[in-house]
Amino acid sequence: MSAGPDSTHISSLGKGDSLHQQVLASFPLCDMTEGDLTQNPQLCKLLATLAQHVDQTGLTVPLKTELDKVEQKLQSQRRQWLRSEGLHKGLQEMIQDHCIRKHHATVPPDQNMFYETMEKSLLVSQCIRQLDPSSTTNQDQPAILGLDPQQVMELMPSEKNVQRMKQGLPRELEKHLKKKCLSLLAYCQPECESESDGLKNSKLSHLSTQLDKEKKRAESLKETCRENAVLLQRQTQLYLSELIKCIQLLQTLILDHRLRIQTDLDRKKLDYFEGKCELVLQKIKTEMVEIQLDTYTVDSISAHRKIRGKLDSELKACQGEKQSIELKLASFEILGKEFEALAEEYCRLRQEIEMKNWALKEFTQYNDK
Numbered sequence: 001m002s003a004g005p006d007s008t009h010i011s012s013l014g015k016g017d018s019l020h021q022q023v024l025a026s027f028p029l030c031d032m033t034e035g036d037l038t039q040n041p042q043l044c045k046l047l048a049t050l051a052q053h054v055d056q057t058g059l060t061v062p063l064k065t066e067l068d069k070v071e072q073k074l075q076s077q078r079r080q081w082l083r084s085e086g087l088h089k090g091l092q093e094m095i096q097d098h099c100i101r102k103h104h105a106t107v108p109p110d111q112n113m114f115y116e117t118m119e120k121s122l123l124v125s126q127c128i129r130q131l132d133p134s135s136t137t138n139q140d141q142p143a144i145l146g147l148d149p150q151q152v153m154e155l156m157p158s159e160k161n162v163q164r165m166k167q168g169l170p171r172e173l174e175k176h177l178k179k180k181c182l183s184l185l186a187y188c189q190p191e192c193e194s195e196s197d198g199l200k201n202s203k204l205s206h207l208s209t210q211l212d213k214e215k216k217r218a219e220s221l222k223e224t225c226r227e228n229a230v231l232l233q234r235q236t237q238l239y240l241s242e243l244i245k246c247i248q249l250l251q252t253l254i255l256d257h258r259l260r261i262q263t264d265l266d267r268k269k270l271d272y273f274e275g276k277c278e279l280v281l282q283k284i285k286t287e288m289v290e291i292q293l294d295t296y297t298v299d300s301i302s303a304h305r306k307i308r309g310k311l312d313s314e315l316k317a318c319q320g321e322k323q324s325i326e327l328k329l330a331s332f333e334i335l336g337k338e339f340e341a342l343a344e345e346y347c348r349l350r351q352e353i354e355m356k357n358w359a360l361k362e363f364t365q366y367n368d369k
Helices: 005-013 019-026 034-039 041-050 061-104 109-131 149-153 159-188 190-194 197-205 207-331 337-368
Strands: none
Touching: 019 034, 019 041, 034 041, 061 109, 061 159, 109 149, 109 159, 159 190, 159 197, 159 207, 190 197, 197 207, 207 337
């Protein structure tokens, strides 16, 4: 198959720089990268062929030519409108300045007449333009308040005053515009306040060039700010995506580390709980022994108290018996052999009492311990 004109154009387009780079340069508004064109070679060929029919904005060549002509015509009409609008604003400012001066100082009659004539002329012209829109539109509109332009023209000042005003208007307008230019120059270059009038006039001739440079500089800064904003947005998105990846990686590392050390943690917890259980069991055993000892001590004390009470009662009985025997011995002392028998009985009872006193003493000492 023979090569067509499109293939010839594509081959010539790829000379010098790579085809991908030239396609990206031909369509700067498309959000594409060289990698996208590499992955889609057919799309790259299509865009390379399309580049000879459209410009960077996507318009065809005939449409772009027609659009440029319309844009030039629009700019011309816009300049005319701005010129007339600027002149109208300047005349209104002159009238306002005259009103302010009139309130603060005495104004000569001829100057006062000049500004009154100019103000009335502007008002009548504006009213006529509102009543007769045929100069700006092709449609007929109803009259406002039943007035027509001829009726409003009757309010114009006299022809003599109007002619006199027109003769002095260029000079007064030039003074006003020069005053505004000097104010603008003082704002742009504050150091020129102390300079001579000749040097100021010389700088005024270059003021428009300086303002154009400042305007271009401001537009360039705006464009740079927009580009930086787009770049910042892309970098923020890239940063957030990388941050999400780092967070996911960190979560994976934490999970793996937790799974690895979970066995050691469980073993340590088990050892801890085993030791704690042993301490608790040891403490319970100690408390049980103390309770048993306390129970044994209480039982021993109660038993000893019972024994002591029994010995006390027996001791008292022996003492009573001793006293009765002593009385008998005293009454039968005069007896012979019968007295000896009583004396032996007395010795026996005394020994028994001594034995019981010894037992009671030993029991008392044991309780005190």
